[in-house]
Amino acid sequence: MSIRLPEPFVARMRVLLGDEFDDWLASYGAPRRYGLRVNTLKTDGESYRMRSPLSAGLKPVPWAEAGYYYSEEDRPGKHPHYHAGLYYIQEPSAMAPAELLDVRPGHRVLDLCAAPGGKSTQIAAKLKGQGLLVANDNARERTKALARNLELAGVRNAVVLNEEPERLVPVFRAFFDRILVDAPCSGEGMFRKDESMIADWLRYPAAHWTSMQREILRHAAEMLAPGGVLVYSTCTFSPEENEERIAELLAERPDFEVVPVPPAHGWAPGRPDWVSLEGIDRRHVDAVAGTVRLWPHRIEGEGHYAAVLRRKVEAGRESVAVNPRPGGPDDESAGTPGRPRLKTRQYAGRRGNGGKPGQRGKARGYIANVSDADPVDAWRSFQEELLPGLGGLPGRLVAVGEKLYAQPAGVPELSGLSVVRHGWLLGEARRGRFAPSQALAMGLAAEEAARRVEYGADEPEALKYLKGETLPLEPERLTLRPGEDGRLPDAAGYALVCIDGYPVGWGKLRDGLLINERAPGWRWM
Numbered sequence: 212m213s214i215r216l217p218e219p220f221v222a223r224m225r226v227l228l229g230d231e232f233d234d235w236l237a238s239y240g241a242p243r244r245y246g247l248r249v250n251t252l253k254t255d256g257e258s259y260r261m262r263s264p265l266s267a268g269l270k271p272v273p274w275a276e277a278g279y280y281y282s283e284e285d286r287p288g289k290h291p292h293y294h295a296g297l298y299y300i301q302e303p304s305a306m307a308p309a310e311l312l313d314v315r316p317g318h319r320v321l322d323l324c325a326a327p328g329g330k331s332t333q334i335a336a337k338l339k340g341q342g343l344l345v346a347n348d349n350a351r352e353r354t355k356a357l358a359r360n361l362e363l364a365g366v367r368n369a370v371v372l373n374e375e376p377e378r379l380v381p382v383f384r385a386f387f388d389r390i391l392v393d394a395p396c397s398g399e400g401m402f403r404k405d406e407s408m409i410a411d412w413l414r415y416p417a418a419h420w421t422s423m424q425r426e427i428l429r430h431a432a433e434m435l436a437p438g439g440v441l442v443y444s445t446c447t448f449s450p451e452e453n454e455e456r457i458a459e460l461l462a463e464r465p466d467f468e469v470v471p472v473p474p475a476h477g478w479a480p481g482r483p484d485w486v487s488l489e490g491i492d493r494r495h496v497d498a499v500a501g502t503v504r505l506w507p508h509r510i511e512g513e514g515h516y517a518a519v520l521r522r523k524v525e526a527g528r529e530s531v532a533v534n535p536r537p538g539g540p541d542d543e544s545a546g547t548p549g550r551p552r553l554k555t556r557q558y559a560g561r562r563g564n565g566g567k568p569g570q571r572g573k574a575r576g577y578i579a580n581v582s583d584a585d586p587v588d589a590w591r592s593f594q595e596e597l598l599p600g601l602g603g604l605p606g607r608l609v610a611v612g613e614k615l616y617a618q619p620a621g622v623p624e625l626s627g628l629s630v631v632r633h634g635w636l637l638g639e640a641r642r643g644r645f646a647p648s649q650a651l652a653m654g655l656a657a658e659e660a661a662r663r664v665e666y667g668a669d670e671p672e673a674l675k676y677l678k679g680e681t682l683p684l685e686p687e688r689l690t691l692r693p694g695e696d697g698r699l700p701d702a703a704g705y706a707l708v709c710i711d712g713y714p715v716g717w718g719k720l721r722d723g724l725l726i727n728e729r730a731p732g733w734r735w736m
């Protein structure tokens with residue numbers, strides 16, 4: 212074993228694990244397993260597995276829909292399909308918490324500690340574009356990766372926030388059907404995957420993590436609707452960060468109960484016998500036997516812990532969510548008069564995104580030229596010309612400065628919160644012209660665009676495009692889609708660039724060239 216585990220950690224695990232200690236310790240000498248999750252917003256897991264370009268093939272992770280093991284010698288992060296958002300590289304055990312959350316299309320879901328977004332992208336896939344995902348993290352820098360990963364995955368119905376949980380509570384009290392708390396933790400279960408975490412373990416005492424976890428869980432509980440489900444997870448072994456946090460929450464919140472996780476896949480039950488909190492009713496301690504531990508010596512994956520909790524419904528009340536359901540008759544969020552609109556303009560209406568452009572938005576050349584920089588007019592002209600297949604989007608348009616977002620239905624007023632993404636970032640109106648975003652390209656299906664240019668993943672042009680090069684346009688690569696009037700668009704202007712049929716960015720067709728419009732921060736280095 213080459214990893215140097217901290218002595219006090221090993222000594223403690225010896226006491227906790229007893230007879231199992233030797234097997235556990237031996238797992239640090241075993242090779243770690245690598246995982247990826249196929250993005251079912253774009254393709255389905257099994258059909259992708261059958262045609263996967265990874266040389267050693269993909270083997271299913273038993274507990275995760277579209278989750279697969281890949282072989283160490285493959286480099287999936289270096290394949291064009293990664294840049295098309297066809298999969299997310301994720302440690303296999305880390306796929307378990309979002310599976311346990313039981314997300315259904317249409318749910319309102321909060322991922323409270325979400326960066327860099329592995330579980331958020333997994334949740335978004337389960338929502339299938341319906342309902343709402345609020346992905347939050349309190350670390351500003353990390354929310355950039357979070358937003359980017361959601362965009363790479365083509366997620367249309369997410370809002371990204373950068374907040375402390377307590378500041379979210381007044382806005383989202385009893386709002387969510389599902390909440391994931393993938394808590395910051397001492398990371399003991401990840402030492403084999405990432406040895407650098409040992410330094411953090413040595414630096415911070417357990418109380419550093421447990422006080423954070425306690426506060427985050429308390430605030431999360433406030434935001435769960437009665438009848439809703441909350442999953443708490445960590446990638447650590449210490450009972451203080453796992454079973455003790457759950458027993459404590461149960462003692463504080465009699466309206467919460469553990470939903471036992473059935474034993475499967477080699478997962479082990481939580482350990483009431485490791486809880487050493489004083490003054491906690493035995494019932495709450497015993498209940499943690501229904502939580503689950505993933506041990507690296509019992510499964511093919513790293514160490515994890517998860518608890519599934521349900522907020523009970525009061526007798527006689529089916530649901531008491533205090534906020535209107537997205538798109539329901541009480542959904543006033545679409546442009547309610549009198550709401551404070553500071554730097555944000557919201558454009559109401561179910562037809563909002565699909566409406567016809569006004570007279571001002573008449574197309575001139577390959578992109579509409581409007582008389583002022585109203586992003587909505589510019590977008591509508593762009594959409595009419597470039598995206599005849601997109602149709603109306605649910606929710607509303609939100610303009611922030613020059614940026615325009617399609618915000619999913621049912622999002623409450625966010626003013627006062629630090630918002631990283633108000634929804635699906637469509638693009639920016641610059642001097643009246645609409646510049647489509649990379650996020651828009653990634654969230655489209657190829658057939659939604661009026662013009663598309665196609666490359667195969669194994670063609671050198673695919674790599675050149677991903678690296679930001681401008682390419683000669685070979686006419687056979689261009690597909691034009693007729694508009695509603697049956698007429699083909701001009702072969703000039705913005706085109707959606709696709710690899711193996713999946714969008715990877717924009718280009719502009721001009722003078723026999725495909726001018727590369729792939730956003731600079733997204734280019735293959």
Ligand SMILES: C[S@@+](CC[C@H](N)C(=O)[O-])C[C@H]1O[C@@H](n2cnc3c(N)ncnc32)[C@H](O)[C@@H]1O
Nearest residue numbers: 324325326327328329330348349350393394395
């Ligand atoms: C285990 S990581 C989350 C990993 C993420 N769920 C994923 O699957 O990619 C824990 C995250 O919690 C964030 N965090 C720490 N304290 C927080 C707090 N008080 N509120 C919200 N997020 C917090 C950290 O910045 C970190 O990104």
